[in-house]
Amino acid sequence: MFDDVAYAVFSARIQNILPVFKDGTTLKNSQKSIANIVEAARSCAPYLDELCGRWPNILERLDTDAPESIYKHILSNIRTDDFDTLCADLRRCKQQVHLLSALCDIAGVWNWADVTGVLSDFADLAMQKLIKQVATEMGFEGNERGPVPGLFVLALGKYGGCELNYSSDIDLIVFYDPEYIVLPQPEKAERILVRFVRKLMRGFDEITPDGYIFRTDLRLRPDPRANAVAVSTLTAERYYETLGQNWERAAMIKARFCGGDWQAADLFCETVLTPFIWRRSLDYAAIADIHSIKRQIQGGATIAQLQAAGHDIKLGLGGIREIEFYTQVQQLILGGRNTALRAPRTVDALEALAVGGYADVDTIASLQADYAALRDLEHRTQMYADAQTHIWPNDILHRLQLTALSGYSDLDGFEAEMTARFTRVHKHYTELFPGEEDLSAQKGSLVFTGVEAESTTLATLEAYGFTRGEMVWKTMAGWLGGRIRATRTQRARELLTRLAPRIVEACGETGAPDIAFFSFADFLSNLNAGVVLLSLLLGKPDTLISLIEMLAIAPRLAQTLSEQPALIDAMVEPEFLTQKLEIPKNQYSTHLSADTDFETSMNLVRQLAHEDQFNLTASVLRLQNVERVGQAYSAIAQAVIEALLPKAVQEVERVSGPLHGEFAIIGMGKLGSREMTLKSDVDLMLVYRDTEATPLGAFNKLARRFITSLSSVTEEGGLFEVDMALRPSGRSGPLAVSLEAFQSYYKDRAWTWEYMALSRARVISGSSDVFIKALTQHIESALVDKDYEGQLAGDILDMHARLARDKPARGGWDIKGVQGGLRDIEFIAQFLVLKHKPTGHKQGLVGMLEHAKNAQWLASDDAVFLLKTARVYQILLQVIAIAVDGILIPHEAPSSVKQLLAQSVGVTGFSDLEDAYKQWHETVNEIFARTIA
Structure with missing residues (x-):
């Protein structure tokens, strides 16, 4: 900030300069105009002040030469003696081009399209010279196809559309066609080409006292987490056919060849990119997903709350991106049938929409004019310090300086005009596809497309309480990129696009959004498929909210639910959120017939038990009658035992013949005392009374088969860990205990701690009520008859x-x-x-x-x-x-x-x-x- 005196002095000085270069004069015919323009540039932009001091020859030539002639002269000074010399010359040329284009822009000699065209042209020249130089120094043998036959570079984004910003990165993808790559060791092609690309990018990116050429961004390549910086055309084709997203289609609208093998590039664009981008027919879901590109960035602050100070000219409401999305969304839907709509430059595509009758002519004219004005604003923010920013500053001096660079002295009036443009653009934007579901969040935009999180999305996540917004964005973007099994299909990704804001909002409402989201992530990432579940959650918002609330409190449920996603069906029932705890009385055995085989029985009982356990878990998290939950978990275990014990008997008798005896299962520990939790093992003892006809070892076989029925993991998951260590023989003896051995042991040899354990024992199930009653009496007798002799x-x-x-x-x-x-x-x-x-x-x-x-x-x-x-x-x-x-x-x-x-x-x-x-x-x-x- 600065004081009022400084503000007044600066304002007066700017007003003395401005009228001169806003009255229609040009650089070529007004010495006074040139001086004032240079003074304004040096006063209002530290970066331009530095360039003016460094390159006075540019200022001198402005007296005599046209800007186009000066530009050509700058390029004539580039030497190609070696890589370092070339890079140094390109850096110096870049500074001169920056200075020339800024002065021409400020003076109004070049409009935004001229400036972006010159910058894009210079980037092309730098690309082609660097590719040739690196190829020569690495020993590639070029031919008529290019310096490295088979390798080509595509320009994307504003560079691809020849609309390069004043301080923009250049978005690139480097592809190679293996068919045309000629190397002594073809199997090492990717490794060698990666070295080539890294050296090429180093030339662009490296910062020296002479500055840099361009910052590069290679992250728009197919699956940048998995693929190297040089991508095979075969890999790219597979990716675009199976996992390519609509935002990538939108990005590829501007793709064009900028260096390398032009024939390979032309073939790739024709056979791979064109069918990927332009679809002659689209189903409803695909169209809705394309619409989502637009719908994700609505929400949050209203246009009425908009202020110029601090506003994002590119990403904010009514910003450049809204015009670009307005255009690209319609291009994707309509361009498959109408080739005239495939124009890479935004203003040309807008014109094509008007000519084709797809948009109102006045609306298009308004958007074109506002697009030009916003691009001018964007350039002013960037030429101030050569920073890739799109924010109109908060600092009043900084704002006044940028206002002056725009040719105005009235800050308030200029910002009012800015705000009117934002308002107008946003109005047109929101009128596109009216009445559709909003895919932003209530607190702001949520865009999970692209290669990095936008500041507006991170701000929205922060507003919901997330502290790990970057990681949330990367995780969600990975899902939408098909990086997990649940989102490998196009349909699953379309559903998730619509669910994404609801997931964020539900996590935010829990009070622990990071825990809730990453618990949900653990759940979703471990699913084998996603369409059915995502459809359910989309159609049942309350179920999604309940699920995320549960995961926020109990993250360990994520694994359970991913292994048994059918449990979520129980949450759909209307009574799920309101049902009161009831001790389960389900007799799972009633769901099994005599003909139900052992394996089917295990799976069916697991389904029933898991659903009841899940309902109880929900009751605990809702704090409904928690003091009775132990009884309920124990009742589930008892129902399981009562259902599977007869099936274990059937299985043993099928193999070994009739048992000819009686038996029962004693529940020990928490099962016996009806105090089980969700994590509890079941402590059991199998006691039997055999006859002379009982096959040898039959009851030990029954014990093993019964343990298997409870503890084995089937396609429906597991049930209980079984512990039979409390039997008289401990862990080393037979699994089954004869009644005689049971009585003898507790009469003469049991330790006091074993009587303590026996005090919690109860008979759960058995071959007959008579034997169950008899065994119960034996347990009570053992406890009553014991003489501890004062110990x-x-x-x-x-x-x-x-x-x-x-x-x-x-x-x-x-x-x-x-x-x-x-x-x-x-x-x-x-x-x-x-x-x-x-x-x-x-x-x-x-x-x-x-x-x-x-x-x-x-x-x-x-x-x-x-x-x-x-x-x-x-x-x-x-x-x-x-x-x-x-x-x-x-x-x-x-x-x-x-x-x-x-x-x-x-x-x-x-x-x-x-x-x-x-x-x-x-x-x-x-x-x-x-x-x-």
């Missing part, structure tokens, strides 16, 4: 100490293992049950504690506290099992997860939960000490 408390304390030593807590939030955690409460409850030996006790922790409270085995306050704390611990474990992979680490956990944990137990915030959590530990430790010790 119960000591044994439990010893077990407690060994666990603390050998399996210490994995962190402060290892809720079960931490001192004063859930395991300590379980030890208290099991100690009381084993000590008092009630009949018909409940296996669950809460049930045991309620029994202890009612029987007054505990002080009333202690019992109430333990009951409350046990429930709280179990709720926290349910949430963590879903939302966290492993143990909760607070400083790494998303705020959304920590807030959910606090809400799940009725605490205001996570810091309050941490304080309460510490207090719970202390109190549990005190009760543990006075109860057991």
